[in-house]
Amino acid sequence: MNSRPLYLQLADDIATQITHRVWQAGARLPSLREMKNRRGLSLSTVQQAFRHLEDQGLIEARPQSGYYVCPPRGQAPAQKLLAPTEVAVDPLLWRYVADQSQPLPGRQYGFATAVAPRGLLPEAALQRLMMDSLRRQPATLSDYGRPDGDMAFKRQVARLALEWGGQMYPEQLVVTQGVIEALNLALRALTRPGDVVAVESPAYFSLLYTIKELGLRVLEIPTDPVSGISVPALELATRDGQVKAVVMVANFSNPMGALMPDEAKQQVAALLESRQIPLIEDDIYGEFYYGQQRPRPIKAFDRSGNVLYCTSLTKDVAPGLRVGWIDAGRYHSQIEVQKYLASHSTPTLNQQVLARFLDSGAYPRHMRRLRRSIASQMAVLQGEVGRHFPACVQFVAPQGGFCLWLRFPPGFDSIALYEQARLEGIGLTPGPLFSPRGGYRHCLRLSCADPWSTQQHARLQRLGQLASQLCLGL
Ligand SMILES: Cc1ncc(COP(=O)(O)O)c(C=O)c1O
Numbered sequence: 001m002n003s004r005p006l007y008l009q010l011a012d013d014i015a016t017q018i019t020h021r022v023w024q025a026g027a028r029l030p031s032l033r034e035m036k037n038r039r040g041l042s043l044s045t046v047q048q049a050f051r052h053l054e055d056q057g058l059i060e061a062r063p064q065s066g067y068y069v070c071p072p073r074g075q076a077p078a079q080k081l082l083a084p085t086e087v088a089v090d091p092l093l094w095r096y097v098a099d100q101s102q103p104l105p106g107r108q109y110g111f112a113t114a115v116a117p118r119g120l121l122p123e124a125a126l127q128r129l130m131m132d133s134l135r136r137q138p139a140t141l142s143d144y145g146r147p148d149g150d151m152a153f154k155r156q157v158a159r160l161a162l163e164w165g166g167q168m169y170p171e172q173l174v175v176t177q178g179v180i181e182a183l184n185l186a187l188r189a190l191t192r193p194g195d196v197v198a199v200e201s202p203a204y205f206s207l208l209y210t211i212k213e214l215g216l217r218v219l220e221i222p223t224d225p226v227s228g229i230s231v232p233a234l235e236l237a238t239r240d241g242q243v244k245a246v247v248m249v250a251n252f253s254n255p256m257g258a259l260m261p262d263e264a265k266q267q268v269a270a271l272l273e274s275r276q277i278p279l280i281e282d283d284i285y286g287e288f289y290y291g292q293q294r295p296r297p298i299k300a301f302d303r304s305g306n307v308l309y310c311t312s313l314t315k316d317v318a319p320g321l322r323v324g325w326i327d328a329g330r331y332h333s334q335i336e337v338q339k340y341l342a343s344h345s346t347p348t349l350n351q352q353v354l355a356r357f358l359d360s361g362a363y364p365r366h367m368r369r370l371r372r373s374i375a376s377q378m379a380v381l382q383g384e385v386g387r388h389f390p391a392c393v394q395f396v397a398p399q400g401g402f403c404l405w406l407r408f409p410p411g412f413d414s415i416a417l418y419e420q421a422r423l424e425g426i427g428l429t430p431g432p433l434f435s436p437r438g439g440y441r442h443c444l445r446l447s448c449a450d451p452w453s454t455q456q457h458a459r460l461q462r463l464g465q466l467a468s469q470l471c472l473g474l
Helices: 006-019 032-039 043-055 092-100 123-136 138-142 151-164 178-190 205-213 231-237 262-274 329-343 348-359 362-388 414-423 454-471
Strands: 059-062 066-069 173-176 196-201 217-224 243-248 279-282 307-312 324-327 403-407 443-447
Touching: 006 043, 032 043, 043 059, 043 066, 092 414, 123 138, 123 348, 138 348, 151 173, 151 348, 173 178, 173 329, 178 205, 178 243, 178 279, 178 307, 178 324, 178 329, 196 205, 205 217, 217 231, 231 262, 243 262, 262 279, 307 329, 324 329, 348 362, 362 403, 362 454, 414 443, 414 454
Parallel strands: 196 217, 196 243, 243 279, 279 307
Antiparallel strands: 059 066, 173 324, 307 324, 403 443
């Protein structure tokens, strides 16, 4: 006997027919009442099934007309675009950030933080380099440093572009205090309060908060968990000139883990160039691929300097040194000014240590090991979710990064799960933090960054129990 709830059985049957094109894009589905009679189900069960399909982006309700099949994923329809909105930041965010900012040990463990754990970072090598750099050049402590960054460091990071077939030149780069600062500088340089910025949906919460603090509005672009932002929807969103900048994570987005195909990246670069809308690309997870090759950023397809490429060494080498950089293309001089105004410069000592680490040849070795560990931690996470979570949970296996995005049936409350798990010292990130409107309450993000241990397995099992309780009656 099928133990799945009746509404999910119906939703699965319809979804399978849509996948096999029994119902094609634009086709009208039988009405709720017709479906109720055909399947001998209650009206509310059929309604729940339709809501579930809507939530998955497979069908949509048209007022006074019924339910219609949506175009395939990655080709979001025009009517899926919402109006630009101001960002309503969930008050929960500060508590969440405070929990994650506890010093080690003491921080909430589990599945919240998306950054390589201490044991997998090259702490000892960096410590030696730090002591030695201080001994050799104590004057760096008494110097403000260059606003655009240390040349030796910039030479080293420019070399990293060879891996994805790109070109970066040291004099084009501005060193920043992580990607967060790079995003701030880029948005400040390109927008004025009241402007509209297009972002993926769901999107990284610090980006949403920055947008709010700068008095900007956000236009959410539908995003597929496999292929990333919908290019047709972006095309539609940027037709009328209201969007002043686009921000995107094309490689292993946060929270969904989506990876845009090269063809889509090329289309985005060409589209935004032709409309003269700058693209701020956050490539912080680009090095965390599970496959053979590093995915190319959109910057690799940028012919005219329209892409402001931001990344850092905070996730993979040294979160505590807070060093990132931006190649702002044709917007370079505006970014230099913004950097000077925001923080004058990035600590030179930190850049020197990282430059020496990169120059030593240790980085590729370190990354190979780190990537293998994160990929295997992610594989275990997926297996454990399959084993301990209720059958109604859905996820797409990411091809890189730390994030696993779980979708539960509508009505599931990820904030309630967050609160219950928090009391037991288990971390996770509830869906609404990734939405400017408190959406995605039935979704949550699990990070695979913390290594597996007996305790970590027990935490996941407990999370599964709590989630199962919250699913009862849905
Ligand atoms: C998509 C994304 N961008 C930027 C950051 C922050 O980067 P940094 O630590 O380099 O400021 C994060 C951290 O979680 C992230 O997920």
